[in-house]
Amino acid sequence: MLDLVPWLLLLAVIALVWWRQMGARALARRAAQKACAEAEVIFIDELAFKRIGLARDDHGSLRLIRRYGFEFYQRGDRRYAGTVEMYGQRVRHVYMGPRPL
Template identity: 75%
Template sequence: MIDLAPWLIGLAIVALIWWRAMGARTAARRAAQAACEEAEVSFIDELAFKRIGLTRDSRGAWRVMRRYGFEFYRRGDRRYAGTIEMHGQRVARVYMGPRPV
């Protein structure tokens, strides 16, 4: 039984990391949808993982930074790109590229 303990602990750590990543992705998706709604454009139902790294948040604490990309459109004729930057589980930045008014 003791030989199994390190494997179970390792599996629990991997599950926790995965669970936190899915929570960050869900928060990023909600932020993208809200930003598109506010800008009066249509969110395309895709969120693409772009980058992961370490960064400092506004208080100077180290956080896992995840960057997601998404697309949106105004009238359906052309797609435009946007990005969401997450610091841990918190939305740090939403950027929506140039688009027609």
């Protein structure tokens, strides 16, 4: 029975990381949709995980940073790229690439 305890703890940690990842993804998706609505462009129903790493925030603290990519279009069929950067569970920045006016 005691042999299972480390495995169960490992499984619990993996589940917690997965749960927080899904929460961060949902926040990033809402931020991308809001930015598209404010820019009067159409959000394409895709949000792709691009990168994870460590970076320093504005206060100098080391944070986990996630970057998600998304696409949008303004008119016609040409797609444009954007990114959402997250510090943990907080949206740091939404960048929408150049597009015609």
